[in-house]
Amino acid sequence: MTPLLSVEKLNVFYDAFQAVHDVDLTVGEGEIVSIIGANGAGKSSFLKALVRQAGRVTGSARLDGCDLAALSTREIVAKGIALVPEGRKLFPTLTIFENLRIGQELGRKGDIGFEQVYEWFPVLRERRDSRARELSGGQQQMVALGRALLANPRLLLCDEISLGLAPRVVNELYAIIPQVRERGVAVVVVEQDISRSLAVADRFVCFLEGEVSLSGRPADADRDTIMQHYFGGAH
Amino acid sequence: MVETILNLIVQGVLIGGLYALFALGLSLSLGVMRFVNIAHGDMIVLFSFVLLSLTGVLGWSPFLVALILLPVAFGLGWLLQRFLLQRTVGKGILPILLVTFGLSIIIQNGLLEAYGPNTRKLSGGAIELAALRLGPIDVGVYPLLVFLLAVALIAGLDAFLYRTAIGARIRAVADDPAAADLIGLTSARIYPVAMGVVGITMLVAASCMSVWTNFDPSIGPSRLLAAFEAVVLGGLGSLWGTLIGGVIIGVAQNFGSQIDASWQILAQHLVFLVALVFRPQGLFARS
Numbered sequence: 001m002t003p004l005l006s007v008e009k010l011n012v013f014y015d016a017f018q019a020v021h022d023v024d025l026t027v028g029e030g031e032i033v034s035i036i037g038a039n040g041a042g043k044s045s046f047l048k049a050l051v052r053q054a055g056r057v058t059g060s061a062r063l064d065g066c067d068l069a070a071l072s073t074r075e076i077v078a079k080g081i082a083l084v085p086e087g088r089k090l091f092p093t094l095t096i097f098e099n100l101r102i103g104q105e106l107g108r109k110g111d112i113g114f115e116q117v118y119e120w121f122p123v124l125r126e127r128r129d130s131r132a133r134e135l136s137g138g139q140q141q142m143v144a145l146g147r148a149l150l151a152n153p154r155l156l157l158c159d160e161i162s163l164g165l166a167p168r169v170v171n172e173l174y175a176i177i178p179q180v181r182e183r184g185v186a187v188v189v190v191e192q193d194i195s196r197s198l199a200v201a202d203r204f205v206c207f208l209e210g211e212v213s214l215s216g217r218p219a220d221a222d223r224d225t226i227m228q229h230y231f232g233g234a235h
Numbered sequence: 236m237v238e239t240i241l242n243l244i245v246q247g248v249l250i251g252g253l254y255a256l257f258a259l260g261l262s263l264s265l266g267v268m269r270f271v272n273i274a275h276g277d278m279i280v281l282f283s284f285v286l287l288s289l290t291g292v293l294g295w296s297p298f299l300v301a302l303i304l305l306p307v308a309f310g311l312g313w314l315l316q317r318f319l320l321q322r323t324v325g326k327g328i329l330p331i332l333l334v335t336f337g338l339s340i341i342i343q344n345g346l347l348e349a350y351g352p353n354t355r356k357l358s359g360g361a362i363e364l365a366a367l368r369l370g371p372i373d374v375g376v377y378p379l380l381v382f383l384l385a386v387a388l389i390a391g392l393d394a395f396l397y398r399t400a401i402g403a404r405i406r407a408v409a410d411d412p413a414a415a416d417l418i419g420l421t422s423a424r425i426y427p428v429a430m431g432v433v434g435i436t437m438l439v440a441a442s443c444m445s446v447w448t449n450f451d452p453s454i455g456p457s458r459l460l461a462a463f464e465a466v467v468l469g470g471l472g473s474l475w476g477t478l479i480g481g482v483i484i485g486v487a488q489n490f491g492s493q494i495d496a497s498w499q500i501l502a503q504h505l506v507f508l509v510a511l512v513f514r515p516q517g518l519f520a521r522s
């Protein structure tokens with residue numbers, strides 16, 4: 001069976017600087033894969049490269065066998081990859097509803113609609129006519145996640161959705177991930193917070209200076225090994 | 236005395252409608268898309284000359300010609316953004332200023348070369364002379380219609396921008412082009428649509444202006460200034476504010492001209508400066 005996403009020897013360059021080196025990764029349908037790594041390890045660059053939004057990209061990335069290199073971001077989103085960008089990246093003067101609708105318009109047809117998103121995040125229904133910038137950080141992150149989910153992705157990419165949020169809010173956000181997987185959606189979760197993202201993942205890879213330094217199943221990896229490959233050198 | 240003042244106000248309000256039409260495209264590009272188009276006035280003058288030539292050849296009313304040209308105006312705006320202005324998006328304020336400044340010079344000199352420096356005016360036909368007696372004052376039918384057209388166009392654009400999905404996309408891209416690109420809302424596809432709409436407002440303004448007042452190849456920049464003042468007075472991002480801004484400028488000009496002819500434009504600028512001091516964000520800024 002071919003995996004949903006298969007990445008081979010992916011490199012990302014910003015001019016002469018190489019942020020991602022020869023990364024291989026596969027993600028199966030309905031699988032949750034966690035990417036961990038220190039600040040600057042290349043995690044965001046990798047996710048953005050999948051939707052053709054990071055510098056110059058070489059190597060191959062395929063979604064269900066379809067080569068992504070030939071496609072624009074728009075087409076990739078329409079094919080079924082949705083990114084929840086680092087820093088949320090909402091449209092601050094647009095209402096919650098308008099922000100969400102843009103995700104829906106750009107995505108695939110599917111059964112995740114406004115009702116489902118409002119069920120996951122009831123506060124968004126209440127505040128649907130508020131402007132995005134009037135919301136708290138946690139609520140904004142819910143909009144960013146909701147916007148991506150409304151695109152009915154086959155593969156959801158989450159870039160540090162817990163950043164700067166209270167643990168209670170993070171729990172609320174992470175509670176959605178298994179429910180999303182139930183629908184057959186694969187999820188890649190990028191976090192600096194190791195325990196949080198290992199807890200939700202089937203598999204993990206650790207990035208160190210743009211390369212995969214370790215990969216495996218959360219249950220099989222002990223803390224010390226992970227720390228070594230997270231920070232590099234003799235930690 | 237009261238009649239004179241009333242008359243000055245009414246005529247000022249009506250000419251404010253013309254200024255608002257003139258400023259509407261600028262209000263969109265400056266207030267919503269957040270870039271300054273220095274060639275805004277010159278592009279309208281260019282449309283005026285196109286109307287001049289076509290009405291000359293066809294012998295039709297300039298309004299009919301303008302109506303037929305609306306899709307062309309949209310296309311020109313679209314092309315301009317897609318192939319020229321889009322290159323400056325996300326590169327700060329200077330490149331767009333330089334590019335549109337260059338465009339302004341090219342248009343002015345091109346028109347001068349093609350048409351010479353003479354002052355022109357288009358004939359709107361009998362409607363130009365028609366007047367209504369409203370109580371103690373005479374109101375020109377044509378200025379009244381232009382004002383109503385301005386109101387209708389603003390209402391339509393406001394609905395387009397704030398009530399439709401494509402309007403929301405335009406505002407999204409204006410909010411954050413990089414964020415839009417990240418989620419596949421390609422800014423390079425959205426901005427040209429917005430500029431196409433700006434092109435339509437420019438053609439409408441050109442047809443109304445060139446029947447109402449004289450124009451020549453060099454008049455664009457001074458018109459740009461008035462439009463700029465109307466937009467800033469009204470508040471960036473508020474199309475209705477631009478109408479109010481235009482009206483304030485029209486009324487100020489009329490009162491100024493009572494003092495002395497040279498005070499007409501001076502009064503306009505003074506009112507603008509005073510308003511700027513007390514309400515720098517404009518009267519109806521969308522926060």
Ligand SMILES: Nc1ncnc2c1ncn2[C@@H]1O[C@H](COP(=O)(O)OP(=O)(O)O)[C@@H](O)[C@H]1O
Binds near residue numbers: 014019040042045
């Ligand atoms: N647009 C860019 N231009 C140049 N360098 C960049 C750019 N984005 C990221 N980088 C660099 O690439 C490296 C990886 O960054 P990033 O992918 O954001 O890492 P992470 O998400 O793991 O913190 C960093 O050294 C960063 O400075």
Ligand SMILES: [Mg+2]
Binds near residue numbers: 044086160
């Ligand atoms: Mg990052």
